[in-house]
Amino acid sequence: MSKLSPVKRTTFLGFQPPAVGDEEVEAVAETLRSGWLTTGPRAEELEQRFAAYLEADHVVAVGSGTAAMHLVLVALGIGPGDEVITSPITWPATANVIVHVGATPVFADVRDSDLNIDPACVAELVTERTKAILPVHLAGQSCDLDPLWVLGLPVVEDAAHAVESSYRGRKIGGLSDATCFSLYATKNVTAGEGGLVATNRADLAEGVRDLCLTRRGDGSVYDVGVPGYKANLSDVLAAIALVQLEKVDRHRAIRERHVAAYDAAVAELDGIEPLARDPRDTHAYHLYVVRIDPERAGATRDEYQSALAGENIGTSIHFLPVHRLSWYRERFPGRAPLPVAERAGAEVLSLPLSPAHSDADIQDAIAALQAVHARFT
Ligand SMILES: Cc1ncc(COP(=O)(O)O)c(C=O)c1O
Incomplete structure (x- = not known):
């Protein structure tokens, strides 16, 4: 698939559709x-x-x-x-x-x-x-x-x-x-x-x-x-x-393939990095979270999220820092500063990842991300 001229999906790609049959x-x-x-x-x-x-x-x-x-x-x-x-x-x-x-x-x-x-x-x-x-x-x-x-x-x-x-x-x-x-x-x-x-x-x-x-x-x-x-x-x-x-192992194999495709693509995009995975541990590949550095990626996470939605690609945020949400902000003045969480909360974006996604779905998400990145940088 061409890197810079994706064909916009005609249907919206859900972020995490259930894989039930x-x-x-x-x-x-x-x-x-x-x-x-x-x-x-x-x-x-x-x-x-x-x-x-x-x-x-x-x-x-x-x-x-x-x-x-x-x-x-x-x-x-x-x-x-x-x-x-x-x-x-x-x-x-x-x-x-x-x-x-x-x-x-x-x-x-x-x-x-x-x-x-x-x-x-x-x-x-x-x-x-x-x-x-x-x-x-x-x-x-x-x-x-x-x-x-x-x-x-x-x-x-x-x-x-x-x-x-x-x-x-x-x-x-x-x-x-x-x-x-x-x-x-x-x-x-x-x-x-x-x-x-x-x-x-x-x-x-x-x-x-x-x-x-x-x-x-x-x-x-x-x-x-x-x-x-x-x-x-x-x-x-x-x-x-x-x-x-x-089905857990069968689904895991699909997730693994999708994660590998994202890893390869994201490695080429300046300012967009996946969360670290520790090779000593088995990762569940539940989410594929990237951090978007607005300086290097040319736009904020929110701008990326709406641009991807414009390409018919659903994404999500994991997570906004809980202590910043209204109820907590008003009642629990922080015991300690949380600078890492606060910065991350503005930078994280989760890309579509489900065993219900086909390889072509993930390629659509990747192509859209590449196009949006090219537009912003
Ligand atoms: C990290 C985390 N903790 C707890 C929960 C709560 O699980 P449930 O929705 O089954 O109550 C979720 C659900 O999305 C979650 O992502």
Whole structure:
């Protein structure tokens, strides 16, 4: 394809369309026909299959990634007066759940290379009130866990982007106190909505299991040991996720190919650079995030985003710094300056990446990016 004269797509290229097919449709139909719609045999099978895949002792299926993190914080007994250190470069849910339990989110700056939480910044923010650390594996690159573990606090990983990730040869899932996954529509393994808590701690697994229902008990006799949040995963959704998990390696191969195509193209574009990936780790390739340096790339991220939309190419932003969003800005004056996160928040742009994209789709995105870059520089 010519570098500077792409043919504009006649249809809009969605940023992250779900890769679901007839198998998922059939699995849902079968579940509906089975008569068991709520949490049941399929959710249980999903938990077992994920426990094996993630190499974790326990997996609890819940209603969302947000619920997964929220219920873990509740199960850890975190509440008012406590602080939890997290990353500002994340989806707001990561901070919201800290607020939901009545604790205070404390944002630590990120590393310039991969925009994952900077352990040195975390260490500086630990006080006697700190009750947990909630790091994020941004885009599928695992963050640096060893220097977080040595701080001796519970670590709850936000692994919404990290289903296939490993950290120094060990699968993300059973490494910290708890690891939370999302099955949201765009995720590498999706159910449309859903989440998972993986843990090797039987007490946390049990705690989350109790909290995700309203009550406990079999048959007509029931009891309330703890007022639950009703955040369980239905079998209808579990059925979709079971098929998606079967496809995870096949989908990964497609993502890998798309990422390689982007890497080759972006290497030629001055001022546009992908986030760093650590060769010691397995990256989940959930997102392909580039940073756009307005000086060298000739325009801002926002200008690139609208120019690409003009070429019928959908993009997204991962992420705007959470502490800059209205609710947080007004209530949580920063404990520490976050210069790296703030600069990154204005520069990051995520390019289309899904196994539902064909190679030609990705070539369209690349050609549009090349054309827009040529126009701006
Ligand atoms: C980094 C991150 N954390 C948490 C979540 C929340 O997951 P869910 O939408 O399943 O609640 C998301 C979802 O997009 C996310 O990207």
